[in-house]
Amino acid sequence: MNTKKTISFIGAGNVATHLATAFYTNGLTISKVYSRNIENAKLLADKVKATATSKITELNNEGCIYIVCVKDDVIDNLLMNFPIKNSLIAHTSGSVSMNVFEQKRFSNYGIFYPLQTFSKNKYVDIKKVPFCIEANTKENEQNLYDLAKVLTDNVNLINSEQRKHLHLAAVFACNFSNYMYTVANELLINNDMDLNLLKPLIVETANKIKDNTPKEMQTGPAKRNDKAVIEKQIQLLANHSDYKDIYQLITDNIIKDN
Amino acid sequence: MNTKKTISFIGAGNVATHLATAFYTNGLTISKVYSRNIENAKLLADKVKATATSKITELNNEGCIYIVCVKDDVIDNLLMNFPIKNSLIAHTSGSVSMNVFEQKRFSNYGIFYPLQTFSKNKYVDIKKVPFCIEANTKENEQNLYDLAKVLTDNVNLINSEQRKHLHLAAVFACNFSNYMYTVANELLINNDMDLNLLKPLIVETANKIKDNTPKEMQTGPAKRNDKAVIEKQIQLLANHSDYKDIYQLITDNIIKDN
Numbered sequence: 001m002n003t004k005k006t007i008s009f010i011g012a013g014n015v016a017t018h019l020a021t022a023f024y025t026n027g028l029t030i031s032k033v034y035s036r037n038i039e040n041a042k043l044l045a046d047k048v049k050a051t052a053t054s055k056i057t058e059l060n061n062e063g064c065i066y067i068v069c070v071k072d073d074v075i076d077n078l079l080m081n082f083p084i085k086n087s088l089i090a091h092t093s094g095s096v097s098m099n100v101f102e103q104k105r106f107s108n109y110g111i112f113y114p115l116q117t118f119s120k121n122k123y124v125d126i127k128k129v130p131f132c133i134e135a136n137t138k139e140n141e142q143n144l145y146d147l148a149k150v151l152t153d154n155v156n157l158i159n160s161e162q163r164k165h166l167h168l169a170a171v172f173a174c175n176f177s178n179y180m181y182t183v184a185n186e187l188l189i190n191n192d193m194d195l196n197l198l199k200p201l202i203v204e205t206a207n208k209i210k211d212n213t214p215k216e217m218q219t220g221p222a223k224r225n226d227k228a229v230i231e232k233q234i235q236l237l238a239n240h241s242d243y244k245d246i247y248q249l250i251t252d253n254i255i256k257d258n
Numbered sequence: 259m260n261t262k263k264t265i266s267f268i269g270a271g272n273v274a275t276h277l278a279t280a281f282y283t284n285g286l287t288i289s290k291v292y293s294r295n296i297e298n299a300k301l302l303a304d305k306v307k308a309t310a311t312s313k314i315t316e317l318n319n320e321g322c323i324y325i326v327c328v329k330d331d332v333i334d335n336l337l338m339n340f341p342i343k344n345s346l347i348a349h350t351s352g353s354v355s356m357n358v359f360e361q362k363r364f365s366n367y368g369i370f371y372p373l374q375t376f377s378k379n380k381y382v383d384i385k386k387v388p389f390c391i392e393a394n395t396k397e398n399e400q401n402l403y404d405l406a407k408v409l410t411d412n413v414n415l416i417n418s419e420q421r422k423h424l425h426l427a428a429v430f431a432c433n434f435s436n437y438m439y440t441v442a443n444e445l446l447i448n449n450d451m452d453l454n455l456l457k458p459l460i461v462e463t464a465n466k467i468k469d470n471t472p473k474e475m476q477t478g479p480a481k482r483n484d485k486a487v488i489e490k491q492i493q494l495l496a497n498h499s500d501y502k503d504i505y506q507l508i509t510d511n512i513i514k515d516n
Contacts, residue, residue: 072484072487073484095479095487095490115455115456115458115459116458116459116462117459117462117463117466117477119466122466124462128458129458130454130455130458132455154458156451156455158451158455161449162449162450162451164490164494165445165446165448165449165451165494166446166449166451166455166456167491168445168491168494168495169441169442169443169445169446169451169456170442170456170459171478171479171480171491171505172438172439172441172442172445172501172504172505173438173439173441173442173453173456173459173460173463174456174459174460174463174477174478175476175477175478175479175480175481175512176435176438176504176508177434177435177438177439177460177463177464178463178466178467178472178475178476178477179472179476179508179511179512180430180431180434180435180438181430181431181435181467181472182471182472182473182476182515183427183430183431184427184428184430184431184472185427185471185472185473187423187426187427187430188423188424188427190423191419191420191423191424192420193414193416193420193423193424193427195431195467195471195472196388197373197388197390197414197416197424198373198424198427198428198431198432199467199468200373200374200386200387200388200412201373201374201375201428201431201432202431202432202435202464202467203461203464203465203468204374204375204382205375205431205432205435205436205464206435206460206461206463206464206465207461207464208375208377208380208436209436209439209453209457209460210457210461213440213443213453214436214437214439214440214442214443214453215440215443217436218433218436218437218440219375219432219433219436220429220432220433221353221429221433222429222433223433226330226331228331229330229353232353232422233425233426233429236422236423236426237426242511242514243430245507246430246434246507246508246511247429247430249503249504249507250434250437250504253437253500253504254433254437256500257440
């Protein structure tokens with residue numbers, strides 16, 4: 001693949017900003033940045049020396065690779081109005097199937113899914129981000145694979161069925177563990193403490209699974225099946241029925257896994 | 259306090275090893291290391307130029323500070339046979355009350371609780387570990403506080419009632435989030451993928467709460483109340499009723515918190 005290919009971005013949010021900036025930094029040409037809101041489009045376009053547009057019909061360069069970085073629920077509607085059907089186009093969503101392109105009669109399409117959570121002003125080392133690639137032909141797959149390789153060494157071929165499970169696994173590993181931090185934070189605040197006490201332990205818990213399976217790293221009263229401690233902790237949650245239910249359910253599952 | 263004081267360790271496991279080594283490295287004198295298993299005692303004693311013993315009655319130096327690093331359920335029995343009652347003695351457990359010393363008629367006692375998960379061969383930067391201190395008198399509190407200050411700047415006065423809630427919060431933030439990683443790992447393995455795909459995201463999720471509350475950092479289908487994705491993910495878990503129950507319960511709680 002000619003890495004001098006140009007890329008255009010559909011969307012100017014966090015994902016588009018991180019990807020466009022990373023490609024630009026790596027010497028690729030960003031042609032256009034589209035957003036319904038022209039101000040947002042301009043903000044990103046200025047950073048990567050591209051042209052901003054709020055008209056989807058202006059995305060009409062056949063030599064360009066189009067990367068769709070918009071919210072899941074607007075992908076479908078956006079593709080309906082997309083002016084050219086034969087350029088390579090890929091979306092960056094973890095949960096939208098590749099079929100969405102076929103239904104709209106695109107001929108060269110795929111998935112370009114960076115497995116990371118991007119926040120507006122927080123630096124992410126893109127070299128460490130795993131990318132998940134899928135495409136409708138081997139050639140498109142190779143093109144998207146090579147494109148991801150410009151940014152990272154961690155490129156994976158993941159089909160739509162796998163991607164569904166991957167996205168679900170990410171909900172457990174990230175969204176749900178973040179909720180566990182929220183519960184911990186509430187319990188601490190209610191007792192005149194704060195989460196700073198637990199932050200080193202939280203980061204260490206996440207780091208520990210780099211070289212071991214999480215099952216090997218499991219600790220705590222449920223892992224030891226320490227019924228006395230479990231009973232006392234359930235009593236502490238007497239006035240938090242929601243947290244008590246969560247405590248009981250996860251504890252039961254950890255004990256069952258022992 | 260005279261930081262030239264000597265310290266003896268009761269227990270020679272992970273916590274004792276990390277603490278004794280850290281004190282020794284910082285110039286303090288380790289007098290004795292006790293373990294029921296003399297080989298374990300010797301292993302640690304050799305590292306810190308101390309004397310190993312498997313006889314509790316040999317812990318009879320009145321000028322020494324004793325740090326108890328044994329499993330919660332043997333603390334009580336061990337203290338029963340402890341030969342001297344007036345030296346400063348502290349245990350390192352998150353869940354055992356300070357009363358355990360009073361019941362055994364000790365006169366100078368407290369808690370010296372490092373809030374970190376210690377594994378045998380894994381380096382922990384003790385300077386970043388928060389220590390929780392409690393004692394039966396202001397003077398003992400100051401002595402334990404100063405002792406912790408030798409190792410870290412993050413020393414906190416936490417009473418027994420708070421410590422119970424802190425320990426419970428740690429179960430949510432660490433033990434339960436680790437279980438979320440386990441579920442994710444299972445889901446990936448079942449679909450020919452592995453946890454390496456999610457590790458950067460897991461670490462980033464833990465790091466994100468350094469500067470923001472976890473509630474502010476919550477993302478995912480439940481946070482967006484995206485019923486279509488939630489329904490699809492529940493269907494994916496049709497054959498995993500345990501995981502489905504966890505998914506449903508945590509999702510309901512995140513939605514309720516919105």
